[in-house]
Amino acid sequence: MIRFLKRINVYELVRPVGQMMAFSLGSAAFMSAIAISLALALDDTAVGVSLMDKYNVSLFTYTMLNLPQVIIDGLTIGFVYAAIALGYTMVYGVLEFINFAHSEIFAVGAFVGVELLIALDGMGILAGASLGMAYAYLILAILLGMIAAGGLAVAVERVAYRPLRGMSRLVPLISAIGVSFLLQDIIRLVESLTSGQFNRIMPTFGNFDSRIIFGKIAMGSSNLTLGISVKSIIVIVSAVLMLVGLNYLVNATRVGKAMRAVAQDRPTASLMGINVNRIISLTFLVGGLLGGAAGVLYALKFTRIDPFVGFFPGLKAFTAAVLGGIGNMTGAVLGGIVLGMLETFAGSYMGVFTMGAAGSEYKDIFAFSILILVLIFRPQGLMGKNVVQKA
Amino acid sequence: MSLLHIENIHSYYGQIHALKGISVDVNEGEIVTLIGSNGAGKSTTLRTISGMMHPKKGTIIFEGKDISKKEPHEIVHSGMVHVPEGRGIFPTLTVKENLEMGAFTITDSRLVEERMEYGFSLFPRLKERIDQFGGTLSGGEQQMLAIARGLMMNPHLLMLDEPSMGLAPILVELIFDIIKELNDNRGTTILLVEQNALMALSIAHRGYVMQTGEITVTDTAANLRDNEEVQKAYLGVS
Ligand SMILES: Nc1ncnc2c1ncn2[C@@H]1O[C@H](COP(=O)(O)OP(=O)(O)O)[C@@H](O)[C@H]1O
Ligand SMILES: [Mg+2]
Numbered sequence: 001m002i003r004f005l006k007r008i009n010v011y012e013l014v015r016p017v018g019q020m021m022a023f024s025l026g027s028a029a030f031m032s033a034i035a036i037s038l039a040l041a042l043d044d045t046a047v048g049v050s051l052m053d054k055y056n057v058s059l060f061t062y063t064m065l066n067l068p069q070v071i072i073d074g075l076t077i078g079f080v081y082a083a084i085a086l087g088y089t090m091v092y093g094v095l096e097f098i099n100f101a102h103s104e105i106f107a108v109g110a111f112v113g114v115e116l117l118i119a120l121d122g123m124g125i126l127a128g129a130s131l132g133m134a135y136a137y138l139i140l141a142i143l144l145g146m147i148a149a150g151g152l153a154v155a156v157e158r159v160a161y162r163p164l165r166g167m168s169r170l171v172p173l174i175s176a177i178g179v180s181f182l183l184q185d186i187i188r189l190v191e192s193l194t195s196g197q198f199n200r201i202m203p204t205f206g207n208f209d210s211r212i213i214f215g216k217i218a219m220g221s222s223n224l225t226l227g228i229s230v231k232s233i234i235v236i237v238s239a240v241l242m243l244v245g246l247n248y249l250v251n252a253t254r255v256g257k258a259m260r261a262v263a264q265d266r267p268t269a270s271l272m273g274i275n276v277n278r279i280i281s282l283t284f285l286v287g288g289l290l291g292g293a294a295g296v297l298y299a300l301k302f303t304r305i306d307p308f309v310g311f312f313p314g315l316k317a318f319t320a321a322v323l324g325g326i327g328n329m330t331g332a333v334l335g336g337i338v339l340g341m342l343e344t345f346a347g348s349y350m351g352v353f354t355m356g357a358a359g360s361e362y363k364d365i366f367a368f369s370i371l372i373l374v375l376i377f378r379p380q381g382l383m384g385k386n387v388v389q390k391a
Numbered sequence: 392m393s394l395l396h397i398e399n400i401h402s403y404y405g406q407i408h409a410l411k412g413i414s415v416d417v418n419e420g421e422i423v424t425l426i427g428s429n430g431a432g433k434s435t436t437l438r439t440i441s442g443m444m445h446p447k448k449g450t451i452i453f454e455g456k457d458i459s460k461k462e463p464h465e466i467v468h469s470g471m472v473h474v475p476e477g478r479g480i481f482p483t484l485t486v487k488e489n490l491e492m493g494a495f496t497i498t499d500s501r502l503v504e505e506r507m508e509y510g511f512s513l514f515p516r517l518k519e520r521i522d523q524f525g526g527t528l529s530g531g532e533q534q535m536l537a538i539a540r541g542l543m544m545n546p547h548l549l550m551l552d553e554p555s556m557g558l559a560p561i562l563v564e565l566i567f568d569i570i571k572e573l574n575d576n577r578g579t580t581i582l583l584v585e586q587n588a589l590m591a592l593s594i595a596h597r598g599y600v601m602q603t604g605e606i607t608v609t610d611t612a613a614n615l616r617d618n619e620e621v622q623k624a625y626l627g628v629s
Binding site for chain 2: 267
């Protein structure tokens with residue numbers, strides 16, 4: 001036991017947690033500073049006046065009142081993006097190939113997890129479940145979503161990508177887009193044959209919808225509430241655990257070293273006795289596991305899913321991966337958090353700052369503007385284009 | 392019976408017919424060198440032996456077993472190590488991690504440490520650089536690392552592809568001394584590919600001369616050194 005504990009590389013457990021905290025705090029502080037400065041600047045203008053007329057609150061107070069919730073929401077979606085982005089970035093790191101079917105791998109994870117919970121709910125099991133059992137069922141749903149998505153990712157690589165290896169880069173890319181459409185239609189087919197409807201709703205159970213309140217700060221005529229919903233805690237904690245686990249796998253285990261070796265030089269890795277195909281399968285498996293879990297967590301947070309649910313989160317996670325530097329795992333986490341934060345700030349404040357001219361429906365513009373700007377001005381991303389490697 | 396027996400192999404890169412019926416034998420305990428000018432097919436021969444590419448025709452027998460259809464990672468298990476052209480150091484793995492990769496198939500961590508120490512005894516410079524990324528080493532250090540990594544498997548047959556490439560003469564000599572020492576003291580059989588024919592023939596027992604995908608001459612190293620045609624073409628004697 002002691003021997004076993006001694007072999008644990010504590011540094012590789014602590015380092016990613018530190019990084020994630022730094023990324024979270026940094027992007028929260030940065031976005032808050034922008035929002036607060038804008039609020040102060042616009043308070044005396046027509047923007048502030050109209051808000052005062054409507055709700056009897058100053059723009060600054062309004063901004064501050066919403067800030068805690070916006071930050072929490074930004075982090076929550078940011079971690080979901082990070083978990084999905086890692087699937088893109090790991091596969092890219094090893095094969096230099098964008099797995100465009102990854103968004104549907106995510107969707108399949110979401111559907112499998114949600115369908116399990118709907119089935120349990122239908123049997124009346126969820127309604128009477130104790131809090132402990134509610135968590136057990138949620139964990140079961142996440143695990144099942146992970147297994148389904150991980151297995152699917154491995155199968156897709158085996159059937160649709162491996163036979164095309166060595167051909168021009170465009171060939172597997174087109175295959176991936178084809179797989180993506182195929183999986184969407186398979187989800188639709190299965191849903192129409194079984195449940196008869198495409199929109200599936202995550203059942204409400206446990207205490208996931210309740211909020212934990214830490215305290216209130218008086219502010220003008222209202223209170224600034226410091227609190228967080230249980231859902232958000234679950235999403236963030238699960239994502240952090242997975243990301244730490246992944247970091248450990250890649251940076252501190254023998255198999256992880258082999259993954260990095262394969263990413264850096266495939267022919268030479270095979271000369272070391274590494275079964276390259278097995279490592280590539282493992283890469284898809286790990287990416288799929290993360291994507292599947294992200295799918296169930298996404299469904300927990302946003303409740304409703306449909307066969308196209310993977311499209312936008314997938315595209316945004318891809319953007320996050322490019323933003324951080326595709327192929328770079330730390331970059332994917334950074335990109336996910338930054339993008340989630342940016343998008344949530346934009347969605348929450350753009351409406352009031354523009355007096356309703358550009359509401360939250362425009363928030364996606366930010367993600368995709370970033371994609372374009374990064375591709376033009378810093379194609380290697382924030383942390384540099386690099387193979388799956390130690391940071 | 393020879394340790395490695397290659398008979399009449401043909402290898403292709405797409406349409407390019409790179410090996411046109413090569414036959415080579417390497418006996419236990421020998422240093423055999425494969426010399427020839429650039430593009431002759433020396434590297435292709437090693438790649439075909441180690442399974443990185445598969446011959447269209449011909450047989451490759453290693454320790455009595457046909458390995459011509461095996462994958463490289465399977466062949467490593469049978470005790471043959473190929474140190475590729477250009478060294479193949481993993482640039483963002485540390486020196487230590489590169490060495491660990493060389494012992495990927497060995498699970499006994501004590502054995503791994505022991506072999507690593509042996510590598511350090513041959514190349515003390517590597518020990519000083521143990522936590523440095525492979526990509527930051529000099530060319531000579533990378534070659535040392537490539538050889539030390541190749542020895543992590545304690546191979547019966549070590550195949551080296553141009554270990555002298557791009558190295559200063561003093562380092563070339565060091566590398567060749569080590570190759571000779573491995574053969575003398577540990578009995579490691581060596582198949583050495585070289586453009587530096589003079590150096591190679593000075594430590595080898597036998598040699599093969601290759602030209603455009605074929606073996607043109609084979610003889611003992613001493614005889615090859617005295618062979619007029621070889622001298623003209625590869626030893627810079629006119
Ligand atoms: N990856 C490749 N693709 C196509 N042709 C190649 C490739 N590698 C080598 N060749 C060709 O095969 C022949 C033999 O090359 P090689 O074995 O590398 O020669 P050597 O190691 O003796 O310099 C050359 O004509 C070379 O152009
Ligand atoms: Mg060569």
